[in-house]
Amino acid sequence: MEHGVLQKADTANAGRQRKVLATVMGLGLLASAGLFGWIGAADLSGAMSFTGRVTGVLLVLVALAMLLAALAVCDYQGKRRLEYSGALGMFGYVLVFIANALMLIMQRQGGDFTLFLPVWIALLVWSVWALWKLYRQGAWNGLLHPQRFAAGVTVTAVLAAGNFAYTQMYMPYMSPMKIEFNTRLDKPVAHPSGNPIYLPLTISIRNDGASEIYVVGVLYWIWGIIQEYTPQPRTVMHWVNDLRKFSDQHLYRFADVRKSELLVTGINHVPPGRQLSPGTGMALEKIVMLPRDRRYDIVEAQAQLIFARKDKLGIDVPSQISYATSSTDSGRERPPSWVLKGWQKNAQFTKYSLHIRQPNKLLELTRAQKRITVWVMIGSRKEDPASPYVTIDWMIVTNGEESHEPSEAEKSRQIDQYGLTYIGATSSATSLATETTQHD
Known part of the structure; x- marks a missing residue:
């Protein structure tokens, strides 16, 4: 029992x-x-x-x-x-x-x-x-x-x-990315009064790739270059001196670059967050006014585009981008030290941020919330304090990470993960000296 x-x-x-x-x-x-x-x-x-x-x-x-x-x-x-x-x-x-x-x-x-x-x-x-x-x-x-x-x-x-x-x-x-990004300077036209010159500028962006893109930032420059013809070929030592003065300029054998001046710059003529579908494009046409008496031998247009792939991230675009603008030597918000590197103390800056939205739920649950922060620096560089200059820089950050300078490996990983990168436009050049002389 x-x-x-x-x-x-x-x-x-x-x-x-x-x-x-x-x-x-x-x-x-x-x-x-x-x-x-x-x-x-x-x-x-x-x-x-x-x-x-x-x-x-x-x-x-x-x-x-x-x-x-x-x-x-x-x-x-x-x-x-x-x-x-x-x-x-x-x-x-x-x-x-x-x-x-x-x-x-x-x-x-x-x-x-x-x-x-x-x-x-x-x-x-x-x-x-x-x-x-x-x-x-x-x-x-x-x-x-x-x-x-x-x-x-x-x-x-x-x-x-x-x-x-x-x-x-x-x-x-x-999936391939093919972005056509070009600048074009058309024939300059003298004003009837004889003083200013009107120079037509066109900046075009076309997405010929397989994925939609977001435009994050666009910056363009127009440089005026004054040269002097030298009948005797210039030597390597002349070129070394040129590189010290103009690190990103061409080296000429029969011309001595006397001066390179920033004439015009433009920031974000395309609103940040603008989308471009495959097979579509857009163009900016602008008339730039320049002084005729300067007689620049070469006028060159350059541009830089920052974009992101929509199949790797989404961007929450506010109805109006909030820009924080200040002087770097003021008591208000300052860029991190790695952004300020090489700039004079009185440089100005503009900053804006775009919040990242992951392209799918899988990535949303496996990645922290991030944003794209862009700094546009305006001022003079320490190596050339007399000349104005403008640059654009970016990074993907979470809260509290802006002070950390991204290494090349981190930048490369961000490009791989988010498809965020920048390209330079094909440059376009003309001569005010020869074109305006023909109108005299």
């Missing part, structure tokens, strides 16, 4: 343990199914690229498979009505392991800490524990061909990981 009571108690305890085990193992699968179903549904409807939406479809299917696996685990730990419920449960845990391992890879690739990092780690460890428990319980025993099942699971895992890597890591990096 006593033995029978103990046996019933042991059976009841074992039943309760199996229920607790089934609950724990099932809740993990349900949590994973809910998480990845939520991510997949968000990307299915809101990802900024086609590949992101394809990944959303796959994640929804993975979430459904995890949900079915949770039901199979409950059956296996209970009455075992289904012959292969244990194997189906193991397949679900393999999916959980792969999905969270890939999320950890993306987290590591971004280099950021987010609140979801402990979630990926916890679900990864839990899936290993659940697989081990089912293996100890002999979940394979109901299969007629366990090796084929294992091979199928392996192939499925490899295909899922391969598709994920292709759509999230390969495609955004390999």
Whole structure:
């Protein structure tokens, strides 16, 4: 009698343990199914690229498979009505392991800490524990061909990981970017009064690539160069002196560069955040007024464009960009020291920021919130304090990171991750001396 009571108690305890085990193992699968179903549904409807939406479809299917696996685990730990419920449960845990391992890879690739990092780690460890428990319980025993099942699971895992890597890591990096960015100076025209000269300038941007882009910043310069003809060829020592004075100028054998002056500069004639779809372009036409009596031998136009790829980030563009403008020697906000390097103390600056929106939910959960900060420096350089100069610089930052100067490796990683980079326009040149003489 006593033995029978103990046996019933042991059976009841074992039943309760199996229920607790089934609950724990099932809740993990349900949590994973809910998480990845939520991510997949968000990307299915809101990802900024086609590949992101394809990944959303796959994640929804993975979430459904995890949900079915949770039901199979409950059956296996209970009455075992289904012959292969244990194997189906193991397949679900393999999916959980792969999905969270890939999320950890993306987290590591971004280099950021987010609140979801402990979630990926916890679900990864839990899936290993659940697989081990089912293996100890002999979940394979109901299969007629366990090796084929294992091979199928392996192939499925490899295909899922391969598709994920292709759509999230390969495609955004390999789709070509081709941006045509040009400046053109047309024929100068003298004013009827005889003094000023009107010089037409055109700056054009065209997106011939496969991805839409955001314009982050545009800066252009027009330089006036005064030269003197020298019948005797100039030597290498002359060139060395030229490089010391004009580090970015050409070297001439039969001309001595007397002076290079900044005549005109323009900042953000294209509003920051402006989008350009593939196959579209835009152009700025401007008339620049210059003094005729200067007789510049060469007038050269240069420009610089900062842009970002829309398949790698989104930009929340406010209705009006907020510019912070001040002197670097005032008591108000100052640029970081690495931006001020080489500038005179009384230099002025303009700063604006654009908040980054990740192109899909996967990246939103594995990357910290960031913004693009742009500084436009206006003033004189220490090596040439008598001449005005203007430059533009940028970095992607989180709060409190602006003081850190990005290394070349960090800049390269930002270009890879966000598609944010800058290019120079093809320069255009003309001669005021020859063109205006013809009108005299």
